[in-house]
């Protein structure tokens with residue numbers, strides 16, 4: 001927990017000092033209240049022994065007690081308010097830091113933690129830290145102060161009664177230590193199970209249609225029930241353990257009260273407590289209340305030892321993310337590419353191994369492309385097509401070899417400069433909640449409406465967008481779920497065209513389009529991308545027939561390179577794919 005202090009803002013510290021002062025005032029006033037009760041008993045004693053009514057004295061004590069209570073309540077409220085403010089601000093700050101950190105993660109770091117765990121860490125773990133922080137600010141200051149002041153107050157009053165209080169403290173410490181030993185290790189498991197629950201729920205919700213289509217509700221239900229059952233059992237265990245605290249606490253407090261009253265009565269009878277009977281009762285009243293305060297403060301202290309590990313588990317999980325070094329970094333002395341220069345990209349002997357994988361999934365990949373050219377990648381599933389193009393925007397860094405743009409290694413460019421050059425259209429059309437124009441302007445916020453309409457035209461989306469009631473302002477729901485797969489793909493292509501990148505990357509982005517739209521779209525695209533390079537991953541040969549260069553992949557290796565005509569003559573892997581997809585007539589025609 002303390003290691004999170006580096007995320008504290010400067011103004012927490014004066015507020016913490018203020019909280020300490022307020023708590024000190026509160027404790028002093030609370031103790032004074034106890035003394036006032038004793039004073040009232042003594043006044044009654046004077047009235048009884050002298051026969052002089054002490055009404056005025058008792059009323060004035062009562063009035064001062066009301067004032068003391070008001071001060072105590074105000075300081076308690078103010079201290080709680082300040083502690084909550086610090087706790088809430090710390091959690092806001094941590095959430096922001098986590099968001100920014102995760103935003104800069106490469107796919108490697110995201111996979112290392114998993115999306116569901118990152119969500120739990122940003123929500124539930126931060127909530128735990130906030131809760132523990134508030135408890136810390138209140139209890140960690142109150143408990144020792146109250147215990148010390150309580151012990152100082154009772155010391156010297158009566159040794160016999162002090163022994164009873166000490167027995168009560170030892171009893172509470174023992175009970176809490178037992179709970180501590182059994183319950184605390186479960187907190188880490190609880191957070192891990194929260195991750196798992198998040199994962200199962202997310203997977204089920206995201207894949208709802210697939211689950212229904214396969215009648216797999218029972219399988220998903222079993223998975224959910226399994227984790228739900230485990231979480232419930234663990235929660236029951238932890239809560240039952242914690243619940244043991246209250247009855248034992250009541251036992252200790254009532255037992256100590258009873259023992260003090262009994263022993264005080266014996267001592268008063270023997271004339272060994274106070275100067276007279278009333279003074280003895282006053283001391284007994286003070287003693288009982290001080291003892292309760294001491295017991296409560298020890299309970300608070302030991303409770304802290306249970307709560308802190310809970311916060312520590314969450315704090316550690318948060319720090320793990322915050323301390324993760326992003327593997328993909330900006331260079332110390334970045335180079336720049338002149339945007340006016342003709343673009344050129346070159347893969348030199350590129351090999352790539354996924355993190356934790358044994359072998360490279362792509363090996364010795366060499367190719368280059370010049371401005372205006374289209375390079376297509378084709379191969380069976382899992383042959384490494386997407387992996388190759390994912391290396392260009394540096395979703396991952398190459399394991400060996402290099403990727404150069406205009407003879408500059410992309411690792412020598414600032415990531416923002418590199419991303420400015422690249423327009424990436426993913427396989428799965430991904431839109432964001434908002435409206436069409438906000439989605440299209442994602443990569444170029446200053447694009448004019450004319451530019452948006454032109455991009456819609458090229459991507460063959462204009463017709464269906466114009467048919468919508470609000471055209472460019474038509475709403476887009478989360479993930480673009482209110483559009484068909486093909487419409488989403490076309491809008492994603494339009495978004496990339498609006499960006500006007502120098503390198504277009506299409507990762508199987510034409511797969512949901514019908515042949516005719518696919519053909520029209522590529523023809524229009526060709527006209528407007530003369531200054532750019534297009535890299536296209538495709539499953540359909542018809543999509544890449546006219547590429548300047550087709551790279552044929554098999555098991556991560558290049559097994560053929562050339563134009564459609566060249567490959568059709570010389571490359572048997574390509575021939576097999578071509579003949580399985582197109583008729584002899586279509587092939588002859590092309």
Ligand SMILES: Nc1ncnc2c1ncn2[C@@H]1O[C@H](COP(=O)(O)OP(=O)(O)OP(=O)(O)O)[C@@H](O)[C@H]1O
Pocket residue numbers: 354355357361379380381382383384385386387388
């Ligand atoms: N994140 C990952 N971690 C580990 N291995 C991966 C990861 N992503 C892909 N792979 C592996 O890398 C290989 C190449 O995958 P890739 O997605 O590049 O193939 P692809 O040719 O694009 O396939 P498809 O046409 O099916 O999309 C596959 O064997 C796959 O199992």
